[in-house]
Amino acid sequence: MNENTEQEIQENTLSAAQEAIHQLTELLKQCQPDEVISRVALYICTGLADLQEPEQPDRNETHLEYLISLATAFPYPSEARPPTPNDIQSAIKLLTKIHQAVSAYHLFSDKAANITNSRSVVVSRDSPRSIVLPQFS
DSSP states (O other), X not given: OOHHHHHHXXXXXXXXXXXXXXXXXXXXXXXXXXXXXXXXXXXXXXXXXXXXSOOOTTOOHHHHHHXXXXXXXXXXXXXXXXXXXHHHHHHHHHHHXXXXXXXXXXXXXXXXXXXXXXXXXXXXXXXXXXXXXXXXX
16 A cells, blocks of 8 residues: 555545544433433443354443443533433444544554564454554564
C-alpha cells in the first residue's frame, strides 16, 4: 500500500470517528445519559455471558467505558428524555463505529508502521488470537 493511500485511510477513519463521536455526544445531550449507559451496559454484559457466540464487535467492555467517559464529561441535560430503543441501537452502532475507526487509524499511523522489533502474545487459549507488542530495549 502506498503512502498516499495510507494517509487517505488515516484521514477518512479519523473523520469517521469524529463524526460518530459528534453524533453520540448529541444523542447523550438529548437523552438521559444514565439510562443510555445502563441499557448499553445490559446489552454488552449479557452478550459477554454468551461464550458460544463468536467474537461480537458490538459487545465490548471498552465501548461501555468510553460511553461512561463521554457521558460524564458533560453536565446532565436539563431537558433530557428517556432513550428509545432506536437511541440505544444508535449508541451501540456509534460506539462500534468509533472503535473500528480509531483502530484503523492507529493501524496506519506512523508509530504502528515503524514498529520493527515486536513479539506476539496469545491473549486467550480458547481463542487463539494474538496481538503484537513493541519490543522495548
